[in-house]
Amino acid sequence: MATQRILDFLATRRPSGPCLVVDLDVVADNFRAFEKALPESKIYYAVKANPAPEILRLLASMGSSFDTASVAEVEMAMDAGAPADRISFGNTIKKERDIARAYELGIRLFAVDCVEEVEKIARVAPEARVFCRVLTDGEGAEWPLSRKFGCVPAMAVDVLRHAKSLGLDAYGVSFHVGSQQTNLDAWDKALGDAKRVFSTLAEEGIALKMVNMGGGFPTRYLKDVPTAQAYGQSIFEALSKHFGNQIPETIIEPGRGMVGNAGVIKSEVVLISRKSANDNVRWVYLDIGKFGGLAETMDEAIRYPISTAHDGTETAPCVLAGPTCDSADVMYEKTPYPMPLSLTIGDEVLIEGTGAYTTTYSAVAFNGFEPLRAYVI
Amino acid sequence: MATQRILDFLATRRPSGPCLVVDLDVVADNFRAFEKALPESKIYYAVKANPAPEILRLLASMGSSFDTASVAEVEMAMDAGAPADRISFGNTIKKERDIARAYELGIRLFAVDCVEEVEKIARVAPEARVFCRVLTDGEGAEWPLSRKFGCVPAMAVDVLRHAKSLGLDAYGVSFHVGSQQTNLDAWDKALGDAKRVFSTLAEEGIALKMVNMGGGFPTRYLKDVPTAQAYGQSIFEALSKHFGNQIPETIIEPGRGMVGNAGVIKSEVVLISRKSANDNVRWVYLDIGKFGGLAETMDEAIRYPISTAHDGTETAPCVLAGPTCDSADVMYEKTPYPMPLSLTIGDEVLIEGTGAYTTTYSAVAFNGFEPLRAYVI
Numbered sequence: 001m002a003t004q005r006i007l008d009f010l011a012t013r014r015p016s017g018p019c020l021v022v023d024l025d026v027v028a029d030n031f032r033a034f035e036k037a038l039p040e041s042k043i044y045y046a047v048k049a050n051p052a053p054e055i056l057r058l059l060a061s062m063g064s065s066f067d068t069a070s071v072a073e074v075e076m077a078m079d080a081g082a083p084a085d086r087i088s089f090g091n092t093i094k095k096e097r098d099i100a101r102a103y104e105l106g107i108r109l110f111a112v113d114c115v116e117e118v119e120k121i122a123r124v125a126p127e128a129r130v131f132c133r134v135l136t137d138g139e140g141a142e143w144p145l146s147r148k149f150g151c152v153p154a155m156a157v158d159v160l161r162h163a164k165s166l167g168l169d170a171y172g173v174s175f176h177v178g179s180q181q182t183n184l185d186a187w188d189k190a191l192g193d194a195k196r197v198f199s200t201l202a203e204e205g206i207a208l209k210m211v212n213m214g215g216g217f218p219t220r221y222l223k224d225v226p227t228a229q230a231y232g233q234s235i236f237e238a239l240s241k242h243f244g245n246q247i248p249e250t251i252i253e254p255g256r257g258m259v260g261n262a263g264v265i266k267s268e269v270v271l272i273s274r275k276s277a278n279d280n281v282r283w284v285y286l287d288i289g290k291f292g293g294l295a296e297t298m299d300e301a302i303r304y305p306i307s308t309a310h311d312g313t314e315t316a317p318c319v320l321a322g323p324t325c326d327s328a329d330v331m332y333e334k335t336p337y338p339m340p341l342s343l344t345i346g347d348e349v350l351i352e353g354t355g356a357y358t359t360t361y362s363a364v365a366f367n368g369f370e371p372l373r374a375y376v377i
Numbered sequence: 378m379a380t381q382r383i384l385d386f387l388a389t390r391r392p393s394g395p396c397l398v399v400d401l402d403v404v405a406d407n408f409r410a411f412e413k414a415l416p417e418s419k420i421y422y423a424v425k426a427n428p429a430p431e432i433l434r435l436l437a438s439m440g441s442s443f444d445t446a447s448v449a450e451v452e453m454a455m456d457a458g459a460p461a462d463r464i465s466f467g468n469t470i471k472k473e474r475d476i477a478r479a480y481e482l483g484i485r486l487f488a489v490d491c492v493e494e495v496e497k498i499a500r501v502a503p504e505a506r507v508f509c510r511v512l513t514d515g516e517g518a519e520w521p522l523s524r525k526f527g528c529v530p531a532m533a534v535d536v537l538r539h540a541k542s543l544g545l546d547a548y549g550v551s552f553h554v555g556s557q558q559t560n561l562d563a564w565d566k567a568l569g570d571a572k573r574v575f576s577t578l579a580e581e582g583i584a585l586k587m588v589n590m591g592g593g594f595p596t597r598y599l600k601d602v603p604t605a606q607a608y609g610q611s612i613f614e615a616l617s618k619h620f621g622n623q624i625p626e627t628i629i630e631p632g633r634g635m636v637g638n639a640g641v642i643k644s645e646v647v648l649i650s651r652k653s654a655n656d657n658v659r660w661v662y663l664d665i666g667k668f669g670g671l672a673e674t675m676d677e678a679i680r681y682p683i684s685t686a687h688d689g690t691e692t693a694p695c696v697l698a699g700p701t702c703d704s705a706d707v708m709y710e711k712t713p714y715p716m717p718l719s720l721t722i723g724d725e726v727l728i729e730g731t732g733a734y735t736t737t738y739s740a741v742a743f744n745g746f747e748p749l750r751a752y753v754i
């Protein structure tokens with residue numbers, strides 16, 4: 001997955017210390033693949049996945065819209081050239097003063113999942129569009145979502161009715177099938193739930209217009225994942241099945257699926273050792289770990305492909321850990337990671353598929369280590 | 378645990394957004410309590426727990442030494458006024474160029490746990506003192522350490538012998554009983570292991586001089602913990618039991634125990650909601666979460682005391698979550714946290730005992746949220 005442009009950059013620039021290199025050509029390809037797979041859907045890039053200004057500018061210029069999690073992300077998207085009407089404030093948890101600030105900036109589309117949030121929006125963002133997030137079970141996702149966001153569909157009806165009664169535009173329903181979702185049927189059940197909310201409110205004269213189908217589109221790590229085209233096909237079929245010939249506006253919010261495979265982290269082997277003379281598992285310590293950008297290895301959830309100059313030679317299982325004095329800073333231990341026997345201290349390794357959820361997750365200065373640097377080329 | 382000075386600061390300064398406030402008087406009290414409890418031990422403050430310059434300057438002026446995890450932490454300690462001979466490079470995972478840089482800065486005390494690390498040190502830090510970390514099982518600790526650091530005692534003998542053969546000063550043994558260790562007997566077993574390493578090497582004519590007893594000293598969260606005095610007593614008894622009248626130099630490395638109870642995080646309730654009409658657990662969302670400084674709530678390991686203006690009134694169990702769009706950003710869900718029924722959106726809460734492992738753990742910009750600000754008063 002390390003493109004030739006990334007390999008050339010690393011070979012010529014030789015950056016010292018761990019760093020992420022992102023290839024914008026891959027991001028552009030991903031954007032076009034989503035456009036082609038779901039031609040009727042608007043693409044709202046999930047800024048939180050990687051807010052590098054170069055990525056935001058590229059996507060803004062290609063016509064992307066943006067899903068944002070905070071006022072800072074709204075401002076980043078606008079700085080990159082996105083007009084306010086192409087930005088959604090997609091976090092269901094917002095301070096009232098942040099809603100007011102976003103409204104001042106021109107934002108008119110907000111996520112909610114309870115009447116309490118609707119009331120904040122009604123107070124400081126009159127007539128704004130709101131969509132209500134419904135809970136899904138996230139089955140089949142490698143990074144399943146908890147119940148943190150969304151409410152049951154029956155409550156979504158109450159929430160949207162309340163929005164309407166307060167003068168807001170009860171605009172639609174959203175869901176998220178779980179990050180790194182590889183089960184193509186996941187969207188079917190959620191779209192069925194969404195349709196029921198549409199139908200119930202239609203009976204009361206409230207005509208919803210939009211379904212926000214969230215993210216969940218995967219990056220290829222160690223296993224193959226379905227293509228964007230396959231996702232598009234499944235989603236289109238589910239939309240037709242549930243909405244017939246009255247398919248609403250739809251939004252998708254790819255984050256990982258847009259940038260995950262565009263980035264590679266270059267890291268260095270700091271130490272290889274054993275814990276006792278007869279230990280059959282080596283410990284390999286890198287100069288990046290869970291607190292330096294690889295937070296998604298939490299519970300060994302995401303298993304990144306790692307390449308070395310020794311690939312193709314004999315391997316043996318290793319525990320892979322980060323460089324900090326924190327014992328939780330271990331990436332893969334329950335399921336050791338096979339690494340070449342000839343790997344040595346000082347070797348460079350490439351951690352692939354790391355374009356999403358790495359730089360901004362990284363700790364500000366834990367153990368004195370600086371946050372992950374990024375080069376967007 | 379919020380001292381009057383902290384409460385006064387918050388009342389008069391009214392900082393906006395989440396922030397940590399650290400009371401230096403408490404840090405000074407803690408330092409004196411450790412001095413009194415273990416008068417024969419040198420105190421090496423674990424800089425990683427909280428590297429705020431004000432804390433480092435205070436401790437340097439009180440005569441503390443410093444345990445550092447990186448060259449950046451070495452430099453911070455020196456900037457705070459600590460001479461090089463009061464600084465230990467305590468991370469067992471170091472790049473050779475970082476060892477060289479620390480040596481240039483005057484550092485002569487290094488941690489190791491394998492022959493590979495010894496060889497790096499021998500190459501770039503001739504004649505330096507090294508101590509070898511041995512594995513302990515961390516039983517009784519609330520944040521148990523994995524096998525990431527240390528080797529079995531039999532291997533420590535080989536490591537220190539190798540150090541000696543390469544011209545280094547085979548100086549001693551270290552261990553860490555696990556963070557937030559409340560079992561006073563934990564030090565006894567580890568000191569027994571240390572003594573065996575001393576004895577074995579003494580037979581070969583290698584006289585170790587020091588035992589680094591690490592950290593593990595707890596902060597009081599929701600449950601009472603033994604006093605520094607009680608730890609001192611137990612440790613002194615274990616030292617006497619194993620080393621008789623030949624007690625070596627000893628070092629302790631308190632981090633959490635030095636600053637944990639000196640800090641309070643001020644946070645705001647962003648949202649309180651339910652997921653369905655008949656949900657009996659409320660979700661309380663704060664403006665700080667796992668990625669904003671409360672990383673130690675991982676697996677609900679550390680349970681911080683939280684106070685509100687409604688304390689003393691009726692409570693009910695809540696799921697407590699952070700403000701980001703990340704479903705993993707939930708602090709307490711498996712064991713819900715009792716919060717006052719009268720708590721409302723916009724209320725301030727104080728998260729106590731948060732002086733350690735919060736600011737530097739915080740993500741650099743996750744979801745666009747800025748890292749945790751800190752005021753040291």
